[in-house]
Amino acid sequence: MRNILLFGAGKSATCLIDYLVNNAPRQKWHVTVVDHDLMLIKAKTGKSYYVTPAAIDVKDQDARQPLIAEADLVISLLPPALHILVARDCLQFKKHLLTASYIDPEVRKLEKEIEQAGLLFMYEMGLDPGIDHMSAMKVIHSIEKKGGLIYSFRSYCGGLISPESNDNAWQYKISWNARNIVLAGQSGATYRDKGKVKELSHEQLFDQSKTIQIPGLGKLAYYPNRDSLAYMSSYHLENIPTFMRATLRYPDFCEGWSAVIKLGLTDDTRKLQTDHLTYFKWATQHVKIDKQLSNEENMAQYLNVSSKSKIIRQLKYLGLLNGDVINLGEQTNAAILQHIMEARLIMQPSDKDMIVMMHEIEFERRNMATRMHSYMIVQGEDSLRTAMAKTVGLPLGIMAKLMLQEKITVTGLQIPTMPEVYNPVLKELEEFDIRFEESFE
Known part of the structure; x- marks a missing residue:
């Protein structure tokens, strides 16, 4: 055995x-x-x-x-x-x-x-990274095998709440590691767009109004991931003008998270004593308070939004505008924020999450320009057997089986970009309703 x-x-x-x-x-x-x-x-x-x-x-x-x-x-x-x-x-x-x-x-x-x-x-044998590599390479190899010349590659993936469970101001609930969510984008992002290298700071990442249309879901917002350029050689697309990997969210989340970053609440370096610190005082540590204004008005003035805006409603939903004491001892801002999110944005037992992934590839073949979309939407069963757990865990399980059956010959430090890995893994994932649809323009 x-x-x-x-x-x-x-x-x-x-x-x-x-x-x-x-x-x-x-x-x-x-x-x-x-x-x-x-x-x-x-x-x-x-x-x-x-x-x-x-x-x-x-x-x-x-x-x-x-x-x-x-x-x-x-x-x-x-x-x-x-x-x-x-x-x-x-x-x-x-x-x-x-x-x-x-x-x-x-x-x-x-x-x-x-x-x-x-x-x-x-x-990188999970969802993102993982299924994104495997599905992208399958499409890339297919296009190249037919003589197509790829000049633009954009890949998007997001762990979202399913529409029927989307019932809070953030349009978000936690289906994976909350700390990773809090610290997302801390190092900014680098990608290539039309031949130019673009760099965005953490503060700029979520302050974008860029959206993409997902079949059956409508518009989702996105923000670029880390260092997209590092994957150009892995995908053998070193010389193409446009290459970007990005994370998907509902648009409301990106707007609210941009405000959270502006308030400095994702910082994980300096510790604060919270035993007598209220949530409002913590959230406004960089805000000059006008005592003649309400908490909502002070926050709105600093963020340059209306006191009745969606962003103020989001901050109220997290409890950041009340006078309750945090009482968590000495913690960083990021740790406090993680604690809040785990309490306020928790998935209820009947809630379902959703994974959305899309590759948008533009290529030329026989002097004809084509845009291809390869996309996947996976629904979770409940708050335990989530779409996130399925798409992260199943590729690992399938790969383990293939390795123990001695069907994998590759060795070394690898990510799953080779046909001997992605073909059998993607094929078995379809048995679990994890599959891609394709469309062309």
Whole structure:
């Protein structure tokens, strides 16, 4: 029996655990699920004969290393900063590694050793990054095989609330790691547009009114991701004039989040004492208060909006305009904001989320310009088996199966851009209603 070791049993692990447990009898594998929270593991795994829960502190080397030594394959859904602990152990004990996270500089330092050991460390094997790479490369290779010359590539993806559950001022509810949402865009973004490199700061990112039309959904807003240029070589599109990867949101969210950034509430560097600090005083720490004005009027004046505007309603929804005391001890602004979001923007048990992804590719073939849209919309089942959990977890599960069946020959530090990976993974994802539709103009 083969042994799969999974680190992390959080929001994104639910459907991955389901997949591994359901396939265990036929595939003859055993799954060990590691998390600091034993009750959380048991809630996700049930009483399956094929699962062993392991409640440990992943930073504890003496507890972590024996588990890795006994595994045939390791999957990590830990917070990104902790992957390197697992990666170094996988290299030491010669174990293959799968994760949905971005390749970071620390694991990049191990690239030669990973290759020399004949191991596969497949990073970015989730949704975004993950399904975006696989689906994009399938389309790119198809266009190029038919003689098409690509000159513009834009890719969009967003974890949204489904329309029937979209019932708050933010048009947003949390379906994944709230800290990642709070810190999104901190390093700004770089992309190429019509031959020119564009750079946006964190403050500029959400202050955009750019939208894209999604079939069946209407207009969604978008903001560019991190460093799009870093993926041009991965996609073999180094020389095209336009290349951008972006995140999708409902337009109201981007407007409100731009105000939150202007207020300085996403800063994660300086700590504040909150035991006697009210939410309003915290939210207006950079605002000159006029005592003759109401809280709403002071905030509206600073943000240069109406006191009855949508943005003021959003801030009120988060409780930022009231006199309640925060009482969380010493925290950064980002940590306080995360706490608020987890309380106010939580998914209710019956809520459903939605994943939207679209590639917009322009190319020329036989002197004819064509614009292609390849898009995917995935609905969650409920607040536990979300579209986010499906689209992050299932690619990892399918890839694990392919690797244990020895159907994958690639080695080294990789992301899933090669046909031997994306063809079987995308094909099986269709069995879970994760599929792409195409249209041409």
